[in-house]
Amino acid sequence: QGETEPKVPVWMSSLNTISAPRASSMGLALTVANPKELAFTLGAAISIGAAHEQPGAIIVLALIYTVLSGASVLAPVILHLVAPGRARSVLGPVQAWLLRHQSTVVGVVLLALGVVLISDGLTYL
Numbered sequence: 001q002g003e004t005e006p007k008v009p010v011w012m013s014s015l016n017t018i019s020a021p022r023a024s025s026m027g028l029a030l031t032v033a034n035p036k037e038l039a040f041t042l043g044a045a046i047s048i049g050a051a052h053e054q055p056g057a058i059i060v061l062a063l064i065y066t067v068l069s070g071a072s073v074l075a076p077v078i079l080h081l082v083a084p085g086r087a088r089s090v091l092g093p094v095q096a097w098l099l100r101h102q103s104t105v106v107g108v109v110l111l112a113l114g115v116v117l118i119s120d121g122l123t124y125l
Helices: 010-016 020-032 035-049 055-082 084-123
Strands: none
Touching (some): 035 055
């Protein structure tokens, strides 16, 4: 049914040619300035804090959250460092799919986060 190739935003296209320090700075800035990231992190912090665990357990839970939330970024970076050609062939179609369906993906993730936060809130009433 003749799907058109999704248009890649200019800023995203520029990521193919920037240096590693510049990419790291840009990634940090995009993470800090992104309200969705803030919502995810605050939701995780609220859920972890509401668990009424000992401080050691809270630290472990926070570390697990950090590793899991960073894995979606770290895995492609490691793949690119280990096998750049393979990374392009694997990640190219994923990028195209995400560009085509980004609104749906964000909506589903935010809905899931909302359900978790509401269920946690109802548990502690």
